[in-house]
Amino acid sequence: MKILVVTTSVDAQQQWVEPLAKALPDVEVMLWHRDMPVQNADIAVVWSPPDEFFARERKLRVAFNLGAGVDGLLKLPSLPAELPIIRLEDAGMAVQMAEYAVWAVTRASRQFDDYVAQQREGIWHPLPELRRTQWPIGVLGTGIMGTKVAQTLAALDYPVAGWSRSGKVPAGVESFAGLEQLPAFLARTRVLINTLPLTPDTRDIMRRETLQQLLPQAYIVNMGRGDHLVEDDLLALLDTGHVQGATLDVFRQEPLPAEHPFWAHRGVTITPHVAALSLQQETVAQVTDKLARFINGEPLTGVIARERGY
Ligand code: NDP
Ligand code: OXD
Numbered sequence: 001m002k003i004l005v006v007t008t009s010v011d012a013q014q015q016w017v018e019p020l021a022k023a024l025p026d027v028e029v030m031l032w033h034r035d036m037p038v039q040n041a042d043i044a045v046v047w048s049p050p051d052e053f054f055a056r057e058r059k060l061r062v063a064f065n066l067g068a069g070v071d072g073l074l075k076l077p078s079l080p081a082e083l084p085i086i087r088l089e090d091a092g093m094a095v096q097m098a099e100y101a102v103w104a105v106t107r108a109s110r111q112f113d114d115y116v117a118q119q120r121e122g123i124w125h126p127l128p129e130l131r132r133t134q135w136p137i138g139v140l141g142t143g144i145m146g147t148k149v150a151q152t153l154a155a156l157d158y159p160v161a162g163w164s165r166s167g168k169v170p171a172g173v174e175s176f177a178g179l180e181q182l183p184a185f186l187a188r189t190r191v192l193i194n195t196l197p198l199t200p201d202t203r204d205i206m207r208r209e210t211l212q213q214l215l216p217q218a219y220i221v222n223m224g225r226g227d228h229l230v231e232d233d234l235l236a237l238l239d240t241g242h243v244q245g246a247t248l249d250v251f252r253q254e255p256l257p258a259e260h261p262f263w264a265h266r267g268v269t270i271t272p273h274v275a276a277l278s279l280q281q282e283t284v285a286q287v288t289d290k291l292a293r294f295i296n297g298e299p300l301t302g303v304i305a306r307e308r309g310y
Contacts, residue, residue, distance in 0.1 A: 001295075004032040004041040004057060006049040007066060015280055016045065016066070023288040032057075045287060046073065047278070054078040062086060062294055064287050066278050068093060068145065070304050071198035071225060085304040086294070091286050093276035094148035097223055100275040101149045101193050102156070104221045104247035107269075108191070109135045109158075113245075132158050136215065138176075138189030140205065141196035141224065142169050143310075145276070149195055161185055186213035191221065198225035199309030208233035217244040223275040226251035231262070238267045249275040 003024070005016050013031050021029040030039065032053060040059040047066040054060075055078040065073055065087045073085060107113045111127045118125055135158055139150045142162035147170050154160040154172040162169040163185045167177030176185035186192070192214055196202045206220065207230040220243060222229050231252060237243040245267040251260075254273055262268045293300040304310065 001027045001043070002039060002041040003027055003029045003043040003045055004039055004053075005029065005045045006032040006053050007045075007047040009047070016284070019280060019284045020045065020287065023284055024291070043291065048072050049076070051076045051078045054080065054083075062291075064290065065304075066283060066287075068276075069197055069225060070310065071227075074304075074306070074309060081306070084294075085306070086290055086300065087302045087304055088278060088283060088286060089302045090144050090148075092279040092282040094145050096276035097145045097195060098148045098152035100223060100247075100249065100271075101221060102152060104193075104269070105135070105137065105153060105158070105191055105219075107247070108219045108245055132156075135159075135190055136161070136188055137191045137193060138163065138185055138214075139173075140192065140194045140228075142173070143195070143197075145223070146193075146195035149193060158191075161188060182210070183213055186210060188215070190215040190217065191219045193221040194224040194228055196224045196228060197310035198227050201309070203227050204230050206230065206234070208236065211237050211243060214243070216242060218242060219244055220246040220248070222246070222248045222250055224250060226254065235261060235265070238265065243267070245269070247271075249273055 003020065005012060007016060009015055017029050017031050038056050041057050042059065042061050044057065044060050044063040045066060046063055054076055060083055062084045065085060068088050070085055070087050073079060110130050114127060137153050137158050137160045139146045139160065139162045142150060142164045146162060150160050150162050150173045151170045161174035161176055163176045163182060165178060167175045169175040194206060205228050211233060220234060234243060234246060247269045248262065249271045250273050256262060256270060262270055290300050290302065
């Protein structure tokens with residue numbers, strides 16, 4: 001049995017190949033290189049692989065994704081239609097997403113950004129108290145990531161709602177389901193936090209028409225994918241003041257181009273796609289466990305439903 005690891009990480013050998021080889025002593029684990037001959041590998045462990053990899057390795061039985069989102073994988077033309085794709089489920093990422101959301105929300109609602117600005121000016125000036133009812137939060141996508149985000153913010157007593165296809169939300173979070181309930185969800189939301197997967201149904205979901213339906217002085221937090229947000233529409237709504245600010249981790253083009261207006265915009269905070277990192281120990285443990293189940297023909301979770309795209 002042979003595993004090929006394909007990632008964009010510079011230290012993939014140490015980060016993924018060596019720990020996987022240690023955890024799976026009976027399996028050959030190798031780092032894939034463009035210039036190596038075809039390996040006829042059985043298993044792929046990937047993050048952002050090039051299309052060429054799937055064009056060349058035609059004997060694969062399964063591909064494990066080293067992340068939660070599989071949009072980058074599913075768009076590859078050479079990815080075989082029947083190849084089972086298994087994604088990471090949580091693996092230590094959900095708590096990081098929740099942390100990121102708390103950071104973004106409290107900077108705006110508790111005015112921590114304003115205090116940083118005041119410090120720079122040497123100003124000692126307590127600002128008015130926070131009324132949580134003035135900061136209703138709406139979480140787009142209440143899967144593994146969105147559930148943790150919604151639960152964490154609800155535990156801080158913000159009014160929180162979640163929007164998904166099924167309407168499944170954790171206790172204490174208001175539920176909205178499907179496109180028909182999207183307008184009502186947006187109309188009660190001031191802080192919109194995106195944790196959706198990128199699919200044909202969710203692409204561009206945050207655009208002028210939807211963002212305009214948010215409460216005034218809205219705030220946007222995007223941790224899903226860059227293609228969920230129409231960036232020019234956000235910039236236009238920041239200019240009108242309908243949106244007061246945004247914290248963005250993901251972008252239509254990554255790395256964000258040097259000339260992009262987000263870099264210098266006062267209302268925008270950016271991070272380089274790090275809201276949640278794939279943690280080595282948790283990821284290797286999960287991939288190893290799922291691999292053993294796959295080999296033994298046992299049921300396993302995290303299998304992508306190709307027709308719905310997540
Ligand atoms: P899940 O599959 O567990 O959850 C997806 C959620 O989105 C579900 O609630 C699902 O609804 C909902 N959803 C999907 N399509 C639609 C739709 N058309 N309309 C309404 N709701 C929809 O995924 P995860 O929570 O594990 O991950 C979500 C995404 O977070 C990833 O795909 C990735 O893009 C992003 N991510 C970003 C990271 C970062 O560092 N920035 C790190 C990790 C993940 P239902 O429950 O009804 O199926
Ligand atoms: C993921 C990511 O999808 O890191 O896991 O974006």
